[in-house]
Amino acid sequence: MTASVSSRRHAIAADLRHQISSGHFKAGECLPSEAQLATCYAVSTATLRSALALLQGEGLVEKIHGKGNFVRQPLRKITYAGGAAAPASWTGFFAPLRMTARATNIEAPSHVTALLKLPPHSSLTEVLFTTHDGKTPHSLAHIYVPHDLAPTTPPLSEQIAVSLADLRPPPSEVQERVGARLPTQQEATALRISPSLAVLSLTRVATDDTGRVVEAALLILPGDRADALFTTSLMTEERGLNK
Template identity: 35%
Template sequence: MANRYEQIAADLRKQIEDGALPAAARLPSESALALHHRVGLPTVRHALNVLQAEGLIEKRHGRGNFVRAMGQKVEYVNDRTRRAAQPPGPDGSSLERALDDSSEVTVSCCEIRANDELASRMNVQVETRLLEFSYRGRRPKDEAPYSIVRSYLLYAMVAPTPTPLTSTASPWGNEYVHWLTAAGIELDHVVERLTARPPSAREAAELGISPGVAVIAIQRTSYDTHDTVVETADLVMSGDRVAAVYSTPCARTRQPC
């Protein structure tokens, strides 16, 4: 027989799945739930913790527990470098931007020195000058960004700072393709290593992630035609707001299967 907290969690879960408790609805107070189920507050809190860990509800300090709204996910697709390489339209837009036109992107840039990890990833000496570009993609209705991207380029390769850094940038930080092309560097291939994991404390705070929600973490490495690393990036995305979509070319048609 299930424990009482499991029964309470199951009852609330069913109400959420059936729509009796719709998205953004406030759950009854903990004391009301305890009275209804004839249990103590610790049992109710245990049940609510289970639902929060499953990503079904969120606790809002001083306001109570609410059903989490599951909106349409932003898609990260693996052919974005090809799309980013396409020339912009007459209005300055691009196919990639059109796919993300609901996003607000903030971009910043600073000069850093390569630490041991970045030096190893880019095959350069420690303390080599790099440019770090940070991108935060956010939907207007959300308080927190759904993705944070930090992209690294060799300072000597693209300095002075590429421009423009505007809100029309891609949330995935693909402007580097244009900058490399302008510097006479031809991009050959991109390797992406994807993992799903719990967020770090910093990531949870930056992305506004509720307990129980994982992040999609991608380490991107871009190579030129000489098999030299020309860019590396770390993409961290909220797992409940972003879907990673990958297509694989067929050998015969070279089109996505």
């Protein structure tokens, strides 16, 4: 991309950003078609789409296939609460969000068998939790548990987390690994985000006091609306003696 094209797309993005922030284009409103905008700014459709991609990456604009580009509702920032004392991974958020869940019995993929320390082709239960802020998908959580720790009859969506917690031995150790990456196409589609928007990828593994892995969780949090906070309470020797 030449410097002139790059500067032009940034100028278009800046103008549209201003029109959104000033209320000329309101939340939920569909922008003019890409062809109309390209004509208005006297640029190619490719340059116009590149400018829109900047706004999509910022979470200001959402492209819905077959319908057009829409001004997004203001994003609610959430914080994932990690650490040894954190609640279960499907509820570890500081902001209330609507949550749906779907449980499926599957043959464990290779990367999951490694996390759960199971033999290849083992049966397990996958629960996909999707959080929503209003009608907008907010984050994804894939929870994997050994088949014998899953409910024998599928509970209602809102009961899945409770049922898993009741059947699973309390973990004695929880390890969490956080990284940043670009979403897969499937994740970008499910979350309705730009493939160029980085996500926080959080892997959480819970082990009971016998050393058995009782749960593995893979969370996908879009970087424009989430961060992670890990808190560890330390007790010094002096504080311990004073108790």
